[in-house]
Amino acid sequence: MYTKSIRELGLGLKNKEFSSVELTKHFLERIKKFNTLNALITTTEEQALKAASQADQKIAAGIQEDLTGIPILHKDIFCTNGVKTTCGSLMLDNFIAPYDATVVTKLKDAGAVCLGKTNMDEFAMGSSNENSYYGPVKNPWDTAYVPGGSSGGSAAAIAARLAPAATATDTGGSIRQPAAFCGITGIKPTYGLVSRFGMIAFASSLDQGGPMAANAADCAIMLQAMAGFDERDSTCVNRPKVDYVAELDKPIKGLRIGLPQEFFNDKLNPAIADLVHNAVKELEKLGATVKSISLPNGHLCIPAYYIIAPAECSSNLARYDGIRFGYRCKDPVDLEDMYKRTRSEGFGAEVKRRILIGTYVLSSGYYDAYYVKAQKIRTLIANDFIKALNEVDVIIGPTTPEVAFKIGAKNTDPIAMYLNDIYTSSVNLAGLPGLSLPIGFVNNLPVGMQIIGNYFAEAKILNVAHQLQQVTDWHTKVPAEFA
Amino acid sequence: MSFTQDDVNKLAHLARIALNETSNEEHSFEHSIAEDLNKILRLVSEISEINTDNIEPMQHSQSYAQRMRPDAVTEPDVRTEMQRLVPENAVAAGLYLVPVVKE
Numbered sequence: 149m150y151t152k153s154i155r156e157l158g159l160g161l162k163n164k165e166f167s168s169v170e171l172t173k174h175f176l177e178r179i180k181k182f183n184t185l186n187a188l189i190t191t192t193e194e195q196a197l198k199a200a201s202q203a204d205q206k207i208a209a210g211i212q213e214d215l216t217g218i219p220i221l222h223k224d225i226f227c228t229n230g231v232k233t234t235c236g237s238l239m240l241d242n243f244i245a246p247y248d249a250t251v252v253t254k255l256k257d258a259g260a261v262c263l264g265k266t267n268m269d270e271f272a273m274g275s276s277n278e279n280s281y282y283g284p285v286k287n288p289w290d291t292a293y294v295p296g297g298s299s300g301g302s303a304a305a306i307a308a309r310l311a312p313a314a315t316a317t318d319t320g321g322s323i324r325q326p327a328a329f330c331g332i333t334g335i336k337p338t339y340g341l342v343s344r345f346g347m348i349a350f351a352s353s354l355d356q357g358g359p360m361a362a363n364a365a366d367c368a369i370m371l372q373a374m375a376g377f378d379e380r381d382s383t384c385v386n387r388p389k390v391d392y393v394a395e396l397d398k399p400i401k402g403l404r405i406g407l408p409q410e411f412f413n414d415k416l417n418p419a420i421a422d423l424v425h426n427a428v429k430e431l432e433k434l435g436a437t438v439k440s441i442s443l444p445n446g447h448l449c450i451p452a453y454y455i456i457a458p459a460e461c462s463s464n465l466a467r468y469d470g471i472r473f474g475y476r477c478k479d480p481v482d483l484e485d486m487y488k489r490t491r492s493e494g495f496g497a498e499v500k501r502r503i504l505i506g507t508y509v510l511s512s513g514y515y516d517a518y519y520v521k522a523q524k525i526r527t528l529i530a531n532d533f534i535k536a537l538n539e540v541d542v543i544i545g546p547t548t549p550e551v552a553f554k555i556g557a558k559n560t561d562p563i564a565m566y567l568n569d570i571y572t573s574s575v576n577l578a579g580l581p582g583l584s585l586p587i588g589f590v591n592n593l594p595v596g597m598q599i600i601g602n603y604f605a606e607a608k609i610l611n612v613a614h615q616l617q618q619v620t621d622w623h624t625k626v627p628a629e630f631a
Numbered sequence: 632m633s634f635t636q637d638d639v640n641k642l643a644h645l646a647r648i649a650l651n652e653t654s655n656e657e658h659s660f661e662h663s664i665a666e667d668l669n670k671i672l673r674l675v676s677e678i679s680e681i682n683t684d685n686i687e688p689m690q691h692s693q694s695y696a697q698r699m700r701p702d703a704v705t706e707p708d709v710r711t712e713m714q715r716l717v718p719e720n721a722v723a724a725g726l727y728l729v730p731v732v733k734e
Contacts, residue, residue, distance in 0.1 A: 242718070243716065244716070246709055246712035246713060246715075246716070247709070338692075338693075339691070339692045339693060340692075340693045353690065353691055353692075379700070379705075382697060382698065383691065383693070385693055386698075445681075448677065448678055448681065450674065451674055451675040451676070451677045451678045452675075452678060454671060454674060454675050455675050455678075462646060469647075470718060471717075471718075471721075471727050471729060472713070472716065472717060472727060473713075473716035473717065473718065474716075474718060475718060476718035476719050476721070480730050481730065482730050482731070482732075483729055483730050483732055484647070485649075485730070486729065486730055487647040488647050488648060488649035489649050491646075491647055491648045491649070492648050492649035492650070492651065495648070497660040500648055500660060500664075501660075501664070501667055501668070501671070503646045503648065504639070504642045504643065504646055504648070504664070504668060505668060505671050505672075505675075507642050507645050507646040508642055508668075508672075509675075511642075511645065517679065518675065520688050521678055521679065521683060522675075522678060523688030523689050523690060524683035524686040524687070524688045524689075525678050525681060525683065526688070526689040527686050527687055527688065527689040528681075528683070528686060530689060530692065562667055562670065562671060563670050563671070563674055566674070577689075578692060579691070579692020579693060580692070603692070603693075
């Protein structure tokens, strides 16, 4: 059952080949069996079986939508009423939200069954999932390697087929980079498409929730349920609903693809470049045309991102003061001691580094030189994309410059870790949608290709990815140990 | 500009993060924090050389105006539920308890 797509599982439920309770038990058993991956922080067996049983009653009554009775996982950044939400941090190890995130509500309403909450880099800061208070997640393709981050738990769980789909978030690449490292498909939607209400904030002008699944069609079904206007998120955009699923089967004849010359530079592993070119050739066979484009300011995304994201993080994380919720240090001597030790003990090293950098770039005398300057660079980066997307329908390139690295290889050098985001963070800065899908292997580790589209062009991106997946089979590969 | 230990201490105070001065183990946060911050600062300083005259800073990718809504209560009262989250049960008579601020 675990290799089936959401559509196939839905048919199985409809035709009474299995019930949602059986399906849920099947995946719960896999979660237990493969718990050494450390992909989950919390498993919600009891609630899952109850939700599955309710789904079975609905199906029996002839009420079935695409996600009715389908097991999914939530990244532990989405608040879940009555179930612990840790954000991968000791700071929130005891935090049980009294409400659901909008994304959680929407997926519940769509009938999905939540199996548990996935591991992640602390407060979504990291590219390897080594920054979790709950320990690193392992890459199912080789457990000595990282799954990427920050949505490493969701990515590893999908790759090992512990669930058909999962939610995730992406601030600088946190959906697409782990999707690439784990050989799965994930889409970061346009900023403002998916509600951020109840999604713990890291960098509010960049954070965006999105789905991960084995293939693009399953991502489309998930996004269909997750997207939509929400009064409770002031940056959520109110626009007509798009049918992502209906667009999947459109032929892509005449599609104009742009390859940014700056993405194929000497920092890119040549074997990854070859695989991207092979995949683009497949799209050409389907009728797409290809031209070279330029994103001249793209290389500035790393410095701009590592000013803007820490600045917003230092502001957002000021709320963790030990007073109203979360961790509080033992025996504080006074209020200042309580604030300082609570935050020193409750946060991990990377979070503290980013708070300090963010505090610096926002401080008096430096604000214009760093933060405002970075916001101007952001305009330059976005303008490059807008210009290119006037000439082409989608921009295609590698998701990451390298395949997954070994656990421990980069976690003592923050800069080496930051460079993982070189092809992804520019998309967040511009607020555009981007998808990563598997296109082959280098050194037996998966390689991801990124498809970037115009604002709110998720349907087009998913369509292109789905059409490629109709003529290739990389998305069906399951690591041997988990097959 | 590069960070001295003094600068780091000032920033840590502004951010209300205690630096454990006795901890200086090789892989500890305190051991490498000044050096790490300097590395990050060097990385991000690349943008200072870029000409951004007449470029508007971008706050959000979507330039939508903030929505207005009627001045009406829309959220339920969750005071009791919220106060159940208080660490160490530091709550009394509906008030949050903190260490003594003034004798």
